[in-house]
Amino acid sequence: MKTPHVFLMCPPEYFDVSYIINPWMHGNVRKIDNALAKQQWRALYDILTDHATVRLIHSQPGSPDMVFTANAGLVKERRVLVSRFRYPERQYEEPYFADWFLDRGYEVSLMPRDVPFEGAGDALYDRGAARLWLAYGHRSVLAAKEVIAGKLGGEVVALKLTDQRFYHLDTCFCPLDGGHLLYYPNAFDATSRATIERLVPASRRIAIGEEDALAFACNAVSVGARIVVNRATTAFVDALGRRGFEVVQTPLSEFMKAGGSAKCLTLRLDEP
Numbered sequence: 001m002k003t004p005h006v007f008l009m010c011p012p013e014y015f016d017v018s019y020i021i022n023p024w025m026h027g028n029v030r031k032i033d034n035a036l037a038k039q040q041w042r043a044l045y046d047i048l049t050d051h052a053t054v055r056l057i058h059s060q061p062g063s064p065d066m067v068f069t070a071n072a073g074l075v076k077e078r079r080v081l082v083s084r085f086r087y088p089e090r091q092y093e094e095p096y097f098a099d100w101f102l103d104r105g106y107e108v109s110l111m112p113r114d115v116p117f118e119g120a121g122d123a124l125y126d127r128g129a130a131r132l133w134l135a136y137g138h139r140s141v142l143a144a145k146e147v148i149a150g151k152l153g154g155e156v157v158a159l160k161l162t163d164q165r166f167y168h169l170d171t172c173f174c175p176l177d178g179g180h181l182l183y184y185p186n187a188f189d190a191t192s193r194a195t196i197e198r199l200v201p202a203s204r205r206i207a208i209g210e211e212d213a214l215a216f217a218c219n220a221v222s223v224g225a226r227i228v229v230n231r232a233t234t235a236f237v238d239a240l241g242r243r244g245f246e247v248v249q250t251p252l253s254e255f256m257k258a259g260g261s262a263k264c265l266t267l268r269l270d271e272p
Contacts, residue, residue, distance in 0.1 A: 003224045005052040008100075008267040012041045012067045013059040017258050021087045022167050024259030037254035041067070044221075044228065044250055044262060051223045055269065057100045063093045068260045069267040070170055071121040072097040075106075076152045076271050083119040084111035086139045109151045117144040120267055121168035127222070128179015128204065130154060135169030137161040157199065159192040166213070170263045174218045176227065180243055182206045182220065184213035206243070212236045216252075216261035230261040 015037055017028045048054050059066055071090070073082040082098045085091045101108050111117045122140040124133045132152075136142045137160045145156050159169065163186065166172040172187035181200045185193050185207050196205070208217055212233050221228040227245050230252040237247045252261045 002050075003052050004270060005223055006055065006269040007048055007052055007221070008055050008057060008069045008072065008269055009041075009045060009048075009265060010057045010059050010067045010069050012037050014061050014064055015041075015059070015067045015255075015258075016064040018064045019089045021089055022259040023164050024256065028257040032254050032257060040250070040252050040254055041265065044252065044265060047228055047248060047250055048221065048223065048266070051226060057096070060092070060096055063090070063096070065090055065258065065260075066093045066096065067255070068121075068258075068264040069097075070264045071119045071168075072267050073101070073119040074117075074123045074148065074152065075120070075267070075269055076154075078105065079107045079109070079152060081109045081111065081117070081119075081148060081151055083121075084113065084115060084117050086116040086118065111144065111147060115143050115147055116141050117147070118168060121170050121264065123148065124169055124173060124175055125271055126179070126181075127175045127177050129199075131199070132156045133159060133169065133173065133175070135159050135161050135173070138164065138167040157195065159195065160189045161187055162189050163187045167259065168264075170219055171216055171259075171261075172213060172218050174220045174222065174227075174263065176206075176222050176243075176245065177224060178204075178243075180204045180206060180245075182208065182218050182227075182240075184208050184210075184218055186210070187213070206239055208236060208239075209233075216256065219261035219263040221262045221266050228262050230256065 073080045118139045122135045166187035172184040174182040217232045228248045
């Protein structure tokens with residue numbers, strides 16, 4: 001049975017590691033197996049279309065990371081705050097994403113040029129409370145908090161990332177249905193860990209270890225009770241199973257070379 005969820009994806013026609021803007025890219029420039037990348041992307045697409053609706057945006061030459069649609073912007077109802085990428089290499093994507101939303105009748109807002117913010121890579125809605133979690137420290141800046149609150153409204157809780165390997169919030173933090181939270185505590189500073197523990201009950205927190213974190217198990221697509229990931233340990237699968245979730249593993253090794261996985265390859269559009 002399909003859920004009402006809707007995701008935006010971008011086929012990997014021009015996907016490659018053409019530059020280095022995160023630690024995962026080191027040693028992987030021009031080392032993408034394009035045929036395998038397309039196969040892996042298609043497998044993820046097929047899994048999601050079995051359980052949700054998937055919209056597509058055309059890939060563009062010169063924008064190899066456009067496949068990571070999570071970074072397109074932040075959606076709330078029919079409004080979208082388009083990202084302002086920190087690195088020039090990804091700024092070419094901004095008008096393509098803005099046009100896609102404009103063409104479909106969304107109310108589009110832009111971030112100030114001096115306020116880097118990388119969309120649903122760094123801003124994730126809680127699934128158990130009316131709250132938006134916002135990360136800063138690597139790509140997005142703390143000043144984005146006021147802009148988001150002003151344009152989209154609602155409570156925004158800021159968290160500071162401290163480990164360069166987890167450069168976006170969605171690489172180490174994944175809100176799940178029912179108010180559950182999957183996260184890697186060591187990616188955050190002490191104050192942020194305390195904030196998470198204060199706002200999310202212990203019974204709803206699922207803290208993972210480094211092995212799963214480095215496989216980007218938190219970079220998961222949550223589709224109802226199904227959690228789609230690159231790969232995960234038995235302990236991870238069991239922990240989620242005890243809470244009523246089914247873990248679906250689909251290899252995304254080629255995208256890991258660029259520092260992305262399942263969640264990075266999707267943008268949820270049905271945000272209330």
